[in-house]
Amino acid sequence: DTAVSQTPKYLVTQMGNDKSIKCEQNLGHDTMYWYKQDSKKFLKIMFSYNNKELIINETVPNRFSPKSPDKAHLNLHINSLELGDSAVYFCASSSVGLAGGPRTDTQYFGPGTRLTVL
């Protein structure tokens, strides 16, 4: 069973379009994250949700909107795509135990979604 899965794996689209990336984890974790890896392979946190509540919101354009329907899913919607949005987007999960549950500081990553904006 895949622990953290993302769909789609590849996404090619035109500038100005709106697209979504989906992430699901079956590890029972309470916290999920989105990271962006740019063309120089630099990884940076974008967002994090704990039990469906936003707990990290880095300096990201408001064209990016995360949504967590439940603690096993975290989706990323991007409006009005720009050339600079081309990157690989990684989802990750861990347990920070904010709700009194167990804590593990290890984040487990999905396989990534390569977004190419033309």
Place this chain on the structure above:
Amino acid sequence: AQSVTQLDSQVPVFEEAPVELRCNYSSSVSVYLFWYVQYPNQGLQLLLKYLSGSTLVKGINGFEAEFNKSQTSFHLRKPSVHISDTAEYFCAVSYGGATNKLIFGTGTLLAVQP
């Protein structure tokens, strides 16, 4: 500001030779340290981690790392590399807390040559 430094962007090494990939982090009272590996066109896989306890940490694929608090370092080592170890290696630090945010270094490409 919290940061992680991987000074070497690329490390070429011959097969069966030893290797060390360097990682330094900005100081804090408590840190959690990780090494992740990314094979070409793949996601990140956890190699090893330091949360507490013994400063020498062993991971998968024969890798190990040593946490050195006085030097704020967490260098990754392998005594004998294989061609299959060719990949990008990322050092990351978390300062714990409610968010558990991971801060990554810029990565080191380990290029193993026959």
